[in-house]
Amino acid sequence: MIPATHIIEATYIIAVVLFILSLKWLSSPASARRGVWAGEVGMLLAIVGTLFYRGIVDYKGIAIALVLGAIIGVPLGNVQMTAVPQRTALSHAFGALCVTLVGTAEFYLRTPNVPAFVMSVLSLEVILGGLTFTGSLMAAGKLQEVLPQRPITYRNQNAVNFTLFAIALGIAVRLVMVPTDTWLFPIFAALALLFGVLLIIPIGGADMPTVIAILNSYAGLSACAMGFALDNKLLIVAGALDGSSGLILSIIMCRAMNRSFTNVLFGAFGQIQTKHGVVEQRAYRSAGPEEAAAILEAATNVIIVPGYGLAVAQAQHKIRELYDSLMRRGIDVKFAIHPVAGRMPGHMNVLLAEADIPYDRLYEMDDINSEFAQCDVALVIGANDVTNPAARTDKTSPIYGMPILEVDKAHTVMVIKRSMNPGFAGIDNDLYYMDKTLMLFGDAKAFVSEIVKELPARVGA
Ligand code: NAP
Numbered sequence: 413m414i415p416a417t418h419i420i421e422a423t424y425i426i427a428v429v430l431f432i433l434s435l436k437w438l439s440s441p442a443s444a445r446r447g448v449w450a451g452e453v454g455m456l457l458a459i460v461g462t463l464f465y466r467g468i469v470d471y472k473g474i475a476i477a478l479v480l481g482a483i484i485g486v487p488l489g490n491v492q493m494t495a496v497p498q499r500t501a502l503s504h505a506f507g508a509l510c511v512t513l514v515g516t517a518e519f520y521l522r523t524p525n526v527p528a529f530v531m532s533v534l535s536l537e538v539i540l541g542g543l544t545f546t547g548s549l550m551a552a553g554k555l556q557e558v559l560p561q562r563p564i565t566y567r568n569q570n571a572v573n574f575t576l577f578a579i580a581l582g583i584a585v586r587l588v589m590v591p592t593d594t595w596l597f598p599i600f601a602a603l604a605l606l607f608g609v610l611l612i613i614p615i616g617g618a619d620m621p622t623v624i625a626i627l628n629s630y631a632g633l634s635a636c637a638m639g640f641a642l643d644n645k646l647l648i649v650a651g652a653l654d655g656s657s658g659l660i661l662s663i664i665m666c667r668a669m670n671r672s673f674t675n676v677l678f679g680a681f682g683q684i685q686t687k688h689g690v691v692e693q694r695a696y697r698s699a700g701p702e703e704a705a706a707i708l709e710a711a712t713n714v715i716i717v718p719g720y721g722l723a724v725a726q727a728q729h730k731i732r733e734l735y736d737s738l739m740r741r742g743i744d745v746k747f748a749i750h751p752v753a754g755r756m757p758g759h760m761n762v763l764l765a766e767a768d769i770p771y772d773r774l775y776e777m778d779d780i781n782s783e784f785a786q787c788d789v790a791l792v793i794g795a796n797d798v799t800n801p802a803a804r805t806d807k808t809s810p811i812y813g814m815p816i817l818e819v820d821k822a823h824t825v826m827v828i829k830r831s832m833n834p835g836f837a838g839i840d841n842d843l844y845y846m847d848k849t850l851m852l853f854g855d856a857k858a859f860v861s862e863i864v865k866e867l868p869a870r871v872g873a
Contacts, residue, residue, distance in 0.1 A: 419461065422461075423460060424461050424646040426457055427455070427461065430454030435657055438451075444762075462646075497621045498551070501620075505552065508540075508545040508627075512538055523591055537641060539584065539604045540633055540634035542603075542605045542607070543630065544627050544634060546608030549608075551623050555617065557617075563614045576607055583600040615676070618836050625665055626673075632654025633655035634651070635654060636648055636654075636655055671814075697847075698850065698853055701865075707826065708867070711743055714743055714791055715748050715780065716748070716791045718753060718763070718795060719754065719795020719796060719797075721793065723754055723760075724794065725855050727794070728764060730856075731764075731793065737864055738867075745773065746773055746780065747773055748775055748781075748784075777816075796841055800835075800839070806842075811837050825849040829852075
């Protein structure tokens with residue numbers, strides 16, 4: 413008979429390999445589905461392997477937890493795509509709560525004999541787990557709009573936060589030196605929970621997706637620390653992978669918005685702004701589906717720029733019809749994908765993949781920007797901030813320096829959106845007032861469907 417420890421080690425190694433492959437495959441739309449499967453199978457193996465662990469004294473409790481987890485998990489898996497950021501935040505919150513509780517239990521089980529190394533990793537686990545738990549709940553609440561989206565700020569806020577953090581660190585050091593001071597532990601855990609709330613309140617709703625990636629990183633690092641405390645290699649590796657991938661993702665998102673980490677975390681971005689304190693009335697041109705269809709028909713090449721509105725309208729299948737219709741007419745159609753279009757990284761890729769738009773028609777910002785100048789029509793569908801030329805030209809703009817899709821260089825620009833309302837960053841878009849721009853007002857799905865109907869039928873088309 414194979415010893416249980418060997419079975420556990422073998423399943424853990426396969427799980428780790430699957431986690432690494434999953435991350436690799438998830439980095440390309442073409443292999444992303446395989447990546448999801450690899451991650452799921454890896455997680456299943458990790459759970460099954462752990463169930464062989466000899467130290468388990470009662471399977472009943474685990475069975476109840478599995479049923480409860482499934483009851484919570486199934487509806488969470490079925491949320492709308494636009495609600496995925498807050499859903500992800502909730503997952504982080506649950507994971508971090510689990511890490512904090514395990515860390516707390518380990519502390520009380522081990523006292524008074526807690527070696528300095530174990531106490532150090534337990535402190536790291538509880539502080540990161542605690543702040544990620546409350547921080548993620550706050551982030552989910554802001555994104556779901558059950559909490560105010562605007563940054564809540566007060567004088568000396570950062571100083572207060574740093575002081576509290578320093579006190580928590582001081583307590584951690586004391587516990588490492590004198591672990592029998594158990595009365596300090598609840599204060600330490602409470603400070604971690606409080607710090608999570610205080611860290612998130614000054615951050616505006618607009619920055620929440622980036623904050624969630626950062627919290628993802630903290631959750632991974634706390635799980636990694638838990639792995640050291642429990643001497644579990646799978647947790648160490650999986651936590652490190654989670655922590656580092658969350659960090660890399662948040663760096664990519666910050667770069668795509670030309671923001672620094674400190675600006676996202678402490679910049680209170682997202683306070684209501686109007687240019688020079690006044691809302692200007694500016695002239696723009698608008699058109700209906702008939703005119704839009706005629707312009708598209710006359711084009712040789714078209715670049716479609718999808719954004720958050722496409723996700724809201726669930727227009728991806730209609731866009732596929734438009735794409736098919738134009739391609740059949742010999743018009744070259746490409747899709748320009750901005751790294752932070754939508755509300756989460758890869759949002760547009762997922763939507764367009766749902767409608768089976770060929771991956772080789774999707775171009776990343778750096779690859780397509782040089783093509784706008786030769787493009788007949790740039791058709792912007794529910795995208796706003798990621799096309800705003802103010803990011804290039806207006807030093808006073810909050811998005812100045814953010815790399816954008818250079819839609820304004822196309823010969824003609826058409827923008828489908830419902831109104832002249834701003835996008836996520838809450839600022840006006842100069843693109844809409846250019847002579848070459850036509851505003852196409854309406855819901856993205858309904859408007860694209862009208863255009864498809866208007867495109868005159870051709871023999872053999
Ligand atoms: P956006 O700037 O938020 O603009 C979306 C536009 O879609 C809005 O102006 C809205 O205008 C329109 N819209 C909404 N519902 C619509 C519907 N049913 N039909 C047609 N149009 C509709 O979106 P974006 O250009 O994709 O930019 C993303 C923003 O999110 C950026 O500011 C980015 O920094 C931020 N962000 C993204 C991420 C990420 O990971 N993707 C992370 C952090 C921050 P109307 O209301 O007039 O229709």
